[in-house]
Amino acid sequence: MRKLFIFSTVTFWLVVAGFWLANFFLPLEPPSAVSTIAETADRNFTLSDVALHGREDDCWMAIEVQVYDITAYLPDHPSEPELVLPWCGKEATQAWQTKGKGRPHSPRADQLLAKYRIGKLDEAR
Numbered sequence: 001m002r003k004l005f006i007f008s009t010v011t012f013w014l015v016v017a018g019f020w021l022a023n024f025f026l027p028l029e030p031p032s033a034v035s036t037i038a039e040t041a042d043r044n045f046t047l048s049d050v051a052l053h054g055r056e057d058d059c060w061m062a063i064e065v066q067v068y069d070i071t072a073y074l075p076d077h078p079s080e081p082e083l084v085l086p087w088c089g090k091e092a093t094q095a096w097q098t099k100g101k102g103r104p105h106s107p108r109a110d111q112l113l114a115k116y117r118i119g120k121l122d123e124a125r
């Protein structure tokens with residue numbers, strides 16, 4: 001009985017030590033999906049490519065030389081749809097910078113926009 005007790009105690013602490021040591025050798029966290037998307041998001045598009053996505057259910061915009069697919073965000077956009085939808089499929093830098101009324105979007109909106117980036121506008125093509 002005493003041997004069994006010693007054996008289980010030693011085994012228990014060996015397992016605990018194993019987990020503790022594993023901490024030093026295993027990577028802290030897997031690469032996040034966001035960074036994977038960002039790394040693969042360096043595709044080049046022309047304004048003609050963007051123009052093919054000018055619908056409410058398929059809405060791309062070119063803003064400050066970057067291209068965004070904001071289809072998923074459109075239902076959440078706080079303005080009346082008539083203000084944003086005309087910019088689907090277009091170069092929308094000025095509309096973005098002025099909200100169509102002369103006021104810029106907030107830094108929070110800037111961060112949100114970054115999530116929808118799918119590539120760059122290649123004006124040279």
Ligand code: HEM
Nearest residue numbers: 070073078079083087092095096099100105106109112113
């Ligand atoms: C380019 C065309 C766009 C136009 C004309 C436009 C216009 C507007 C307007 C008028 C408002 C004020 C709504 C209100 O408070 O009643 C607004 C707010 C907002 N928009 Fe846009 N928007 C555009 C694109 C976008 C995009 C692409 C995003 C993000 C992906 C975005 C994110 C926001 C956010 C988060 C707000 C809340 C206020 C702020 O944080 O600035 N908008 N927008």
